[in-house]
Amino acid sequence: MEDASYEEKASEVFDKLTPQDIATKRTLVATDKLYRPKLHLCPPFGLLNDPNGLAYFNDYYYIFYQWHPNATKHGMKHWGLYKTKDFINYKDVGLFLAPHHLYDNFGIYSGGACVIGEELHLFYTGNHRDPLQNYARLPHQWHLVVDKHDHIVLREELIDFNASYTEHQRDPYPFFREGKLHLLLGAQSLEKVGKLLLYTLSDRASHVEGCQEVLLPKELDEAFMLECPTLMCDGETNILILSPQGLAAKDKYSYNNIYSVVYMRSGSMDFSHSAVQSIDSGFDFYAPQIFHDGKRSLMIGWLGQADTIYPHEVEYGWSQVLTMPRELSYKQGRLCALPIAELQMLRYAPRAWYSGIDCSTRQLDFALQVEQTFKIKLGNEKYFIEIGARAGDYYIDRSQMQLAVNEQYGSVRYGKQHSTDARELRIIVDNSCMEVFFGAGACVMSLRFFIDNLAFAVGEGIVGGEVYALRPITLEAVRE
Ligand code: FRU
Numbered sequence: 016m017e018d019a020s021y022e023e024k025a026s027e028v029f030d031k032l033t034p035q036d037i038a039t040k041r042t043l044v045a046t047d048k049l050y051r052p053k054l055h056l057c058p059p060f061g062l063l064n065d066p067n068g069l070a071y072f073n074d075y076y077y078i079f080y081q082w083h084p085n086a087t088k089h090g091m092k093h094w095g096l097y098k099t100k101d102f103i104n105y106k107d108v109g110l111f112l113a114p115h116h117l118y119d120n121f122g123i124y125s126g127g128a129c130v131i132g133e134e135l136h137l138f139y140t141g142n143h144r145d146p147l148q149n150y151a152r153l154p155h156q157w158h159l160v161v162d163k164h165d166h167i168v169l170r171e172e173l174i175d176f177n178a179s180y181t182e183h184q185r186d187p188y189p190f191f192r193e194g195k196l197h198l199l200l201g202a203q204s205l206e207k208v209g210k211l212l213l214y215t216l217s218d219r220a221s222h223v224e225g226c227q228e229v230l231l232p233k234e235l236d237e238a239f240m241l242e243c244p245t246l247m248c249d250g251e252t253n254i255l256i257l258s259p260q261g262l263a264a265k266d267k268y269s270y271n272n273i274y275s276v277v278y279m280r281s282g283s284m285d286f287s288h289s290a291v292q293s294i295d296s297g298f299d300f301y302a303p304q305i306f307h308d309g310k311r312s313l314m315i316g317w318l319g320q321a322d323t324i325y326p327h328e329v330e331y332g333w334s335q336v337l338t339m340p341r342e343l344s345y346k347q348g349r350l351c352a353l354p355i356a357e358l359q360m361l362r363y364a365p366r367a368w369y370s371g372i373d374c375s376t377r378q379l380d381f382a383l384q385v386e387q388t389f390k391i392k393l394g395n396e397k398y399f400i401e402i403g404a405r406a407g408d409y410y411i412d413r414s415q416m417q418l419a420v421n422e423q424y425g426s427v428r429y430g431k432q433h434s435t436d437a438r439e440l441r442i443i444v445d446n447s448c449m450e451v452f453f454g455a456g457a458c459v460m461s462l463r464f465f466i467d468n469l470a471f472a473v474g475e476g477i478v479g480g481e482v483y484a485l486r487p488i489t490l491e492a493v494r495e
Pocket of ligand 1: 064065081092124125126140185186242243301302321
């Protein structure tokens with residue numbers, strides 16, 4: 016994600032868009048009938064990447080996202096916002112945060128949220144480049160307080176550039192531990208190794224009380240940067256999720272995408288002896304964030320990859336998608352994920368599975384019972400996605416798509432099947448998005464796929480189950 020010149024950047028601020036520009040962009044996006052998803056959140060126009068500031072606040076789920084409104088490429092990032100009470104009807108708030116200060120003059124980068132009392136506290140990285148130092152990148156971490164009316168009542172610089180690390184310091188993620196507020200922050204050492212910083216903050220995040228490096232497994236020393244830290248607290252244990260950059264492919268299961276996402280588990284904040292595991296073994300998944308709504312740990316990721324232009328969407332003036340929200344649980348040594356239960360409210364009447372079932376509605380939820388070895392092909396005679404399990408592996412093969420994506424990184428992905436895994440398969444299909452949950456969520460694979468004619472699904476080793484057509488989520492534009 017290379018930065019453009021300052022002049023080019025300055026012209027990419029949302030304020031430069033006229034109401035007419037916005038109307039034109041929205042009209043163009045609306046003409047994309049084939050591949051723009053109807054159940055997955057994507058940008059109103061322009062490009063989206065990481066989910067940011069996920070929180071349950073004031074009876075709403077807040078889903079902020081990295082947004083470049085002015086173009087379908089990475090550039091001057093803003094935060095956009097979707098809000099929902101039920102994950103079915105959404106308010107499309109559009110712009111929430113734009114660059115506003117010298118210390119975020121090259122974009123509002125990723126960050127997290129936490130609720131303190133009646134307030135939502137947001138943290139983000141101001142991607143500051145100093146015009147007096149040849150535009151050297153010197154990121155600053157910002158803190159914001161939002162009231163119940165979504166008004167920003169405080170916006171202050173919290174952490175200055177830390178000269179013990181390189182220009183790569185970003186993605187603050189707040190969490191409470193033993194009653195204290197902390198921030199995780201991705202960073203890069205002067206030796207160009209990815210590091211994770213743990214800041215301790217005062218109550219209400221008015222200042223920093225301390226900072227230390229989190230101990231991580233040796234395997235991660237290969238990464239040149241650790242992006243988007245996020246944490247799930249499961250009773251006494253912590254599950255830390257990171258998006259490392261620079262890990263070389265290890266075997267057929269690990270690190271085969273441009274960038275991968277890993278998790279590790281520990282009883283403390285020392286992860287040095289934890290196993291490093293994959294959280295999504297698919298093709299298109301990055302920078303997820305976790306939050307808790309009082310009942311469940313939920314996760315939303317970016318259903319995409321850096322440095323990837325997905326075919327088709329750019330010509331319609333939009334780019335990239337978020338995953339559906341997933342509910343997380345830790346079972347038998349694995350972090351499991353399933354689509355949130357609310358999704359079932361979108362189901363039309365069930366159809367019993369049969370090989371050859373019609374898929375032309377393009378929004379589908381498969382809930383199937385499968386044999387240990389099985390195979391499903393979804394598409395048409397010529398173009399299809401193959402999903403299956405054989406010889407102890409789950410796999411997805413997207414080599415037979417109509418429009419290819421990132422073929423140089425391979426067209427098959429694998430996940431390990433355990434013989435004790437539940438023989439349950441969920442597949443969510445949504446125009447160009449697919450999320451596959453093997454073994455009742457013990458292994459998940461996410462991908463974008465591009466096939467015009469989704470005619471049918473044929474299968475072997477399917478014991479039974481239902482296939483539901485799904486109705487779209489609703490999006491109500493609130494303001495621009
Ligand atoms: C991850 C990331 C973050 C950064 C943001 C910029 O995809 O590179 O590290 O804050 O995207 O959009």
